[in-house]
Amino acid sequence: MVRLTDTIHRIVLPRGDQSNIAVQTGPDGVLLVGSGFSRRATEKLRGAIAPLNGGPIRIIVNAYLHPDHIAGNAIGGEAIPIIDISNLEEMADAGIIGRASDLLADTTYTLRLNGEEIRLIPYPGIHAREDMLVDFNRSGIVHMGDLLIAQSFPSVRQETEADLALLEKVPGMFPDPTTFICGHGPECRREEIERCRAMLAV
Numbered sequence: 001m002v003r004l005t006d007t008i009h010r011i012v013l014p015r016g017d018q019s020n021i022a023v024q025t026g027p028d029g030v031l032l033v034g035s036g037f038s039r040r041a042t043e044k045l046r047g048a049i050a051p052l053n054g055g056p057i058r059i060i061v062n063a064y065l066h067p068d069h070i071a072g073n074a075i076g077g078e079a080i081p082i083i084d085i086s087n088l089e090e091m092a093d094a095g096i097i098g099r100a101s102d103l104l105a106d107t108t109y110t111l112r113l114n115g116e117e118i119r120l121i122p123y124p125g126i127h128a129r130e131d132m133l134v135d136f137n138r139s140g141i142v143h144m145g146d147l148l149i150a151q152s153f154p155s156v157r158q159e160t161e162a163d164l165a166l167l168e169k170v171p172g173m174f175p176d177p178t179t180f181i182c183g184h185g186p187e188c189r190r191e192e193i194e195r196c197r198a199m200l201a202v
Contacts, residue, residue: 001048004179005139007114010187011048013041019068020181022143024136025054026114032060033134033143035072042075059113063145064183065130085122085130123147142174146183167197
């Protein structure tokens with residue numbers, strides 16, 4: 001576990017694909033971004049969250065829908081909202097999240113928990129159709145899922161130009177110093193994102 005702020009930690013479960021799970025804690029309970037690579041590992045995740053004294057899991061946000069990021073979604077039980085790019089409008093209609101304009105996407109969705117506005121920014125079509133950024137605005141933390149894998153060559157499946165555009169735009173969208181959580185590997189800052197862009201631009 002890596003402490004990023006007083007309220008946000010990065011957890012990586014042992015073994016598996018070691019995808020990064022963001023955990024926000026506070027008086028309203030626990031929010032997870034991602035849930036790990038295995039349903040069988042949910043007790044390990046629960047054990048990792050317990051020392052944070054954040055109370056019950058209230059919401060899971062899936063920034064990406066491949067199994068290595070969402071296989072543990074059952075950890076919250078059936079009653080809690082699980083938000084992903086496919087149900088943003090449904091969640092907004094239900095009043096669980098709100099809608100706002102944004103420079104990165106046509107519509108950004110907002111979620112308030114533990115005294116913080118969390119922005120859900122859809123950005124499909126570069127790595128996969130299901131990608132979105134999760135911005136903990138007050139804390140200066142952005143979970144980019146597999147749109148950013150800073151310790152290796154970026155994972156790109158579509159046009160390289162689109163990924164270049166994202167990596168060029170993102171550092172200017174979030175004030176320095178923002179900490180970016182990658183889909184896998186250590187978190188990074190603006191300099192690592194610029195390095196990733198330089199790798200693609202060669």
